[in-house]
Amino acid sequence: MQTTAPKVTVTRSAPDPNELDALLDRLKGLLAIDFLSHDPRLQQCLSSARRQIEKHTGVLVDAGQVEVFWRECYDYVELPYGPVTGTITATNGAGTALTLPALGTGFVTLTGDYTDGLKLSYAAGYTPDTLPDDLAEAILRLAANLFDDGVRNWKSLARAHSRYSWAI
Incomplete structure (x- = not known):
């Protein structure tokens, strides 16, 4: 079976994980968390929320x-x-x-x-200083939802990576 190259190929540089640090304190405030033990998991939730928002909007959240x-x-x-x-x-x-x-x-x-x-x-993309408030709020709410209900959201996380073949 011969395949052809896709009509459009998009690549982007890896996002800087420190760019979301500005949102970490806001997320901790939203969740009423004032200690450090959850920080790695909160960072994962922020990163996942950023990817989902970028995929949904076509906007780069970080430069x-x-x-x-x-x-x-x-x-x-x-x-x-x-x-x-x-x-x-x-x-x-x-x-x-x-x-x-x-x-x-x-x-x-x-x-x-x-x-x-x-x-x-x-x-x-946006820098932490230029990120629109409503986009930041969407990331925060999605990250909070992922943190609170992470087990129930596995399908929505996996769906973003689903591949369908229309040839079948």
């Missing part, structure tokens, strides 16, 4: 480097994992540097036809 490769790209497409916070570098499928129109920062839409493939690299 990082993102690389996107499209085998082909037509018309317009919004860049995955925003907000874009730095310069976007682009090459075609052969590795030749491309000059893109000024795309700006934030949630960026790319326009144009790139039949030879397109590889983009850019900095994206």
